[in-house]
Amino acid sequence: MTTEYSGGGDLSFSLKIMWRGGERPSRGPKPGLDLTRIVEAAIRVADAEGLAALSMRRIATELGVGTMSLYRYVPGKAELLDLMLDAVYGEDIDLEQDPGQEAARLRAGGWRAGLEEIARGSWALHLRHPWILQVSQARPVLGPSSITGLEIAMRLLDGIGLDDFQMMKVISLIDSYVTGTARLAVEAGQAAQRTGVSDEDFWQAQGPFIMRFMSDERFPTLTRAAEAGVFTVDDGDGFGFEFGLQRVLDGIEAFVAAAGREHPAPGTG
Amino acid sequence: MTTEYSGGGDLSFSLKIMWRGGERPSRGPKPGLDLTRIVEAAIRVADAEGLAALSMRRIATELGVGTMSLYRYVPGKAELLDLMLDAVYGEDIDLEQDPGQEAARLRAGGWRAGLEEIARGSWALHLRHPWILQVSQARPVLGPSSITGLEIAMRLLDGIGLDDFQMMKVISLIDSYVTGTARLAVEAGQAAQRTGVSDEDFWQAQGPFIMRFMSDERFPTLTRAAEAGVFTVDDGDGFGFEFGLQRVLDGIEAFVAAAGREHPAPGTG
DNA sequence: TCCTTACTGGGTACAGTGTACGAAGTTATG
DNA sequence: CATAACTTCGTACACTGTACCCAGTAAGGA
Numbered sequence: 001m002t003t004e005y006s007g008g009g010d011l012s013f014s015l016k017i018m019w020r021g022g023e024r025p026s027r028g029p030k031p032g033l034d035l036t037r038i039v040e041a042a043i044r045v046a047d048a049e050g051l052a053a054l055s056m057r058r059i060a061t062e063l064g065v066g067t068m069s070l071y072r073y074v075p076g077k078a079e080l081l082d083l084m085l086d087a088v089y090g091e092d093i094d095l096e097q098d099p100g101q102e103a104a105r106l107r108a109g110g111w112r113a114g115l116e117e118i119a120r121g122s123w124a125l126h127l128r129h130p131w132i133l134q135v136s137q138a139r140p141v142l143g144p145s146s147i148t149g150l151e152i153a154m155r156l157l158d159g160i161g162l163d164d165f166q167m168m169k170v171i172s173l174i175d176s177y178v179t180g181t182a183r184l185a186v187e188a189g190q191a192a193q194r195t196g197v198s199d200e201d202f203w204q205a206q207g208p209f210i211m212r213f214m215s216d217e218r219f220p221t222l223t224r225a226a227e228a229g230v231f232t233v234d235d236g237d238g239f240g241f242e243f244g245l246q247r248v249l250d251g252i253e254a255f256v257a258a259a260g261r262e263h264p265a266p267g268t269g
Numbered sequence: 270m271t272t273e274y275s276g277g278g279d280l281s282f283s284l285k286i287m288w289r290g291g292e293r294p295s296r297g298p299k300p301g302l303d304l305t306r307i308v309e310a311a312i313r314v315a316d317a318e319g320l321a322a323l324s325m326r327r328i329a330t331e332l333g334v335g336t337m338s339l340y341r342y343v344p345g346k347a348e349l350l351d352l353m354l355d356a357v358y359g360e361d362i363d364l365e366q367d368p369g370q371e372a373a374r375l376r377a378g379g380w381r382a383g384l385e386e387i388a389r390g391s392w393a394l395h396l397r398h399p400w401i402l403q404v405s406q407a408r409p410v411l412g413p414s415s416i417t418g419l420e421i422a423m424r425l426l427d428g429i430g431l432d433d434f435q436m437m438k439v440i441s442l443i444d445s446y447v448t449g450t451a452r453l454a455v456e457a458g459q460a461a462q463r464t465g466v467s468d469e470d471f472w473q474a475q476g477p478f479i480m481r482f483m484s485d486e487r488f489p490t491l492t493r494a495a496e497a498g499v500f501t502v503d504d505g506d507g508f509g510f511e512f513g514l515q516r517v518l519d520g521i522e523a524f525v526a527a528a529g530r531e532h533p534a535p536g537t538g
Numbered sequence: 539t540c541c542t543t544a545c546t547g548g549g550t551a552c553a554g555t556g557t558a559c560g561a562a563g564t565t566a567t568g
Numbered sequence: 569c570a571t572a573a574c575t576t577c578g579t580a581c582a583c584t585g586t587a588c589c590c591a592g593t594a595a596g597g598a
Contacts, residue, residue, distance in 0.1 A: 028545025180449025298576025
C-alpha cells in the first residue's frame with residue numbers, strides 16, 4: 001500500500017514507445033504478445049480490482065503468459081504505469097484529428113463552455129478510472145495524448161486576451177480543481193469497496209464520535225450543519241463538483257474580462 | 270509502490286485513540302513505548318525519506334525496538350497512517366483553544382482574507398509533508414484536528430449570507446483547489462529526489478521529443494508557448510498557486526455577493 | 539542442410555513488504 | 569509465590585518487483 005510511482009524508470013523508453021511503435025526486429029520468434037494488449041489488460045485489472053491488485057503476476061495471469069514475459073515488452077512496472085496513463089488520457093482524444101479542429105468545435109459555444117466541457121470530460125475520466133490519481137506521476141511524462149489535450153486547451157483559449165503564461169495557468173487551475181475534487185469523490189467511492197464497510201456502517205461508526213464530541217459547546221456550527229444534513233444529504237451535485245466548477249469559471253471569466261480591458265484584443269466570447 | 274490506504278483497518282480503534290488516550294491497564298510491565306513516539310517517528314521517516322521508505326521495520330529501527338512491538342500500540346499500518354494524518358493536520362491547530370476565537374481572529378480582515386490564510390496554511394502543510402496526498406484516505410477519518418479545522422472554517426463563513434450546504438461547498442472548493450495544486454507541486458518536487466534525475470536532465474530527455482513532435486504543424490500553440498518559456502521559466506508563483514487562489518476567491522466572492530442580494534443578511538466583509 | 543545469431547518465453551531465486559503466531563520475560567494482584 | 573495480565577520480539581508466511589539464466593524458435597549465411 002504505497003503510491004505507485006510512474007516515471008521512475010527509463011524515461012526515454014517510455015517516450016519512445018509512446019510516440020511511435022518500436023520496429024520489430026527481423027530475427028527470432030514472433031512475439032506472442034504486444035504492448036497494447038499488456039496495457040489494456042493492466043487497465044482492465046486496475047479498473048475492476050483497484051491499483052493495489054495490479055501486480056505483474058496478476059497481469060500475466062490475465063493474459064495467460066508467464067510473469068517474466070511481460071518484461072520483454074516493458075522495462076518495469078513504472079513504465080507500464082506511464083503507458084496506462086497515456087492510454088486513458090487518450091480515450092477522449094482522436095490523435096489523428098487536427099487539434100485545431102477539436103479546439104474549433106469547443107470554441108463554438110464560447111471559451112467558457114469549452115472549458116466546461118474539458119473539465120467535465122476530465123472529471124468523468126477520473127471517475128471511470130479511479131486509480132489515475134493513485135499513480136503518483138513523478139514527472140508528467142508527456143505522451144501524445146496529454147500533449148494533444150494540452151494543445152487543444154491552449155488553442156481554445158488562444159486569442160481571448162491572455163498571454164501564454166496566463167493561458168497555461170488557467171488550464172492548470174481547471175486541472176487542479178478537477179483532480180482535487182475527483183480525489184475526494186474517488187476515494188469516497190472506493191472506500192466501501194475496499195474496506196468492506198458500507199457508507200451507512202461507516203457513518204454509524206463515526207456517528208457516535210461525531211455526535212459526542214460535536215454536541216459540546218466547542219463545535220456549534222458544525223453541529224448545526226451536521227443536523228442540517230451536510231454530511232448525509234445528497235443534493236445531486238456529487239461532492240459539489242458543478243458548484244465549484246462554476247465558481248472557478250466565474251473567477252476565470254472575471255480575469256479574462258479584466259485582461260481584455262487592459263490589453264484590448266479581438267475577443268471570442 | 271501502491272497508494273497506502275488509511276482507514277482500512279479497525280475504524281473505531283482509530284477514532285478512540287485519536288479522541289482520547291487509552292487508559293493504561295494495571296498489570297503487566299510498563300510499556301516502553303507510546304503511540305505518540307511511534308507516530309512522530311513515522312512522520313519523521315516519511316518527511317525525510319518519502320512514504321515508500323516508510324515500513325514497519327524502518328519505524329521500529331528508528332525507535333530501536335523490534336518490529337512486532339509496534340503492533341502492541343497500533344493495530345496495523347493503515348491506522349498508523351490515520352494517526353499520522355491527524356497529527357500533521359493538527360500542527361497549525363491549538364486543540365485547547367476555542368475554535369470560535371481562532372475563527373474570530375481569521376474574520377478580522379474579512380472572510381476572504383480568512384479563507385486565504387486557511388488556504389495558504391494548507392498549501393504550506395502539504396509542501397512540508399509531501400506524503401500527505403499519497404495517503405489515500407479511504408474515508409476521511411474525522412480526528413479532532415480535522416474536525417476543529419472544519420469548525421473554524423465554517424464559523425469563519427457563518428453569517429455572510431450562505432446556508433450550511435453552501436458554506437460546506439465553498440470550503441470543499443478551497444480544499445480541492447489547494448490539494449489539486451499541491452499534488453502537482455509535491456510530485457514535481459519529489460521527482461528529482463526519487464528518480465535521481467534532475468529537473469534539467471529531465472527536460473533534456475523530454476526536450477528532443479517535445480521539440481520533434483511539437484514543432485510540426487499539429488501543435489503550433491504549444492510550440493509557441495514552450496518557446497515563450499511556460500515550461501521552464503519560473504515567475505515566482507510556483508505552479509500558479511497564488512494566481513489560481515485569487516481566481517477561486519473571486520468566484521466565491523461573486524457567489525457570496527449574489528447570495529447576499531437574494532437573501533439580504535447581516536454581512537461581514 | 540546446418541550452424542550461428544538474435545530473439546522470445548518463462549522458471550527460479552532474492553530481497554523486500556505487512557503481519558499472524560507464539561514463546562519468553564516482566565509486573566501487579568490474590 | 570503462583571497466577572494472570574501484559575510486554576517484547578523472533579520466526580514464519582504469503583505476497584511483491586525483477587535479475588538472471590536456460591530452453592526453445594526463427595531468420596540469415598555457408
